Amino acid sequence: MAAVSLGDMARSFMLRRHTVDLKQTLQRLSNEAATGRVSDTAARVSGDLVPIAGIDASLARLKGYGAVTAEAGVFAGAMQTALGTVDSLASDLGTTLLSASTGGSVALIDATGKDADQKLQTALSVLNTRFGDRSLFAGTQTTSSAIVDADTLLSALSSTLTGSVSAQDVETAVNTWFADPAGYDALAYQGGDALAAVAIAPGEEARLDVTAKDPALRDTIKALAMAALLNRGVLAGDSTGRQDLARRAGLNLLENKTDRTNVAARLGMVEAQIDAATTRNSNEVSALQIARNGITEADPYETATRLDETEAQLEKIYALTARLSRLSLLDYLR
Numbered sequence: 001m002a003a004v005s006l007g008d009m010a011r012s013f014m015l016r017r018h019t020v021d022l023k024q025t026l027q028r029l030s031n032e033a034a035t036g037r038v039s040d041t042a043a044r045v046s047g048d049l050v051p052i053a054g055i056d057a058s059l060a061r062l063k064g065y066g067a068v069t070a071e072a073g074v075f076a077g078a079m080q081t082a083l084g085t086v087d088s089l090a091s092d093l094g095t096t097l098l099s100a101s102t103g104g105s106v107a108l109i110d111a112t113g114k115d116a117d118q119k120l121q122t123a124l125s126v127l128n129t130r131f132g133d134r135s136l137f138a139g140t141q142t143t144s145s146a147i148v149d150a151d152t153l154l155s156a157l158s159s160t161l162t163g164s165v166s167a168q169d170v171e172t173a174v175n176t177w178f179a180d181p182a183g184y185d186a187l188a189y190q191g192g193d194a195l196a197a198v199a200i201a202p203g204e205e206a207r208l209d210v211t212a213k214d215p216a217l218r219d220t221i222k223a224l225a226m227a228a229l230l231n232r233g234v235l236a237g238d239s240t241g242r243q244d245l246a247r248r249a250g251l252n253l254l255e256n257k258t259d260r261t262n263v264a265a266r267l268g269m270v271e272a273q274i275d276a277a278t279t280r281n282s283n284e285v286s287a288l289q290i291a292r293n294g295i296t297e298a299d300p301y302e303t304a305t306r307l308d309e310t311e312a313q314l315e316k317i318y319a320l321t322a323r324l325s326r327l328s329l330l331d332y333l334r
Helices: 008-035 050-101 106-127 150-158 167-179 184-188 215-232 239-255 257-296 300-325 329-333
Strands: 198-201 204-206
Touching: 050 106, 050 198, 050 215, 050 239, 050 257, 106 150, 106 215, 106 239, 150 167, 150 184, 150 215, 167 184, 167 215, 167 239, 184 215, 198 257, 204 257, 215 239, 215 257, 239 257
Parallel strands: none
Antiparallel strands: 198 204
16 A cells, blocks of 8 residues: 655644644634633533523623612611601600790700701701712612702791691691691702612512601691790790790600601611611622633643643654754765
8 A cells, every 4th residue: 555645845834833823822822721611601601501591681680689789778778867866856856845834044046946947947957968969768760869958948838827836736736737738848858759779699689668747747846946035036025835845845745755766777677678678689790700710711730731741742743843944855865
């Protein structure tokens, strides 16, 4: 049988092709050794990419939940801080009003009225706090202030006091205005309906539905406003009536503390729910990433072994190429 040999040019092309293939393999294995991941995922899973696609979809969904829970958690925390401030203002003023109403001088009642006016302004400012570009207590009207300023509120209330000659008359007029849909809800509250629930985890929603129209906050504002009217000349010249009004406003503020606490507790439960969902989502992300890595990670020992073999083969080709390049017809004929 006749031997078949390769010509010099064919042999050169063959060695060059092997060199290119080995260099590409060396580059791929080097990348896998450095990153710990296989370069060809499809080949690793024999073309079945459904599990990886499912994991990636879950990770993308959990990433969306992560953004929602992060924002909702900070939003709820800001609301809780604001509620704490309002409760502190109301509780302190309630005690001060009761103290001033018990045999307090005219000057003390006047000073307490000024303090109440200032605390009302502060409370309304706190309820108008914005988180980023969103109003905390305005419900769906996130771009609007939740409530009017103190001057506007007290001016609207003062217009309803015509004919009020006693502290009871003033309290009745204030209660009527705040309970009337055409009063506080229409003229003072500038927000919208409570925010809808937001999805924070698969099959789970959280509801941050506290607004400045919440009964506990509305009653607190009502008592603050009633006390602030002392600084707006209500029952002028009637020291007994002004003391009685201070007493009524102080009692209302202290009696409303339970309702304010309940709102804060309700919001605290939502905060805990968001925190728990955040933790679960984070744990699920970690588990999915581990599962994905298990599919796509490169075996470090196998990769290192194949890398050594490829380097050795490439060195042999370089040596063979160098040896063949030294061959000549003159050496053959000798």
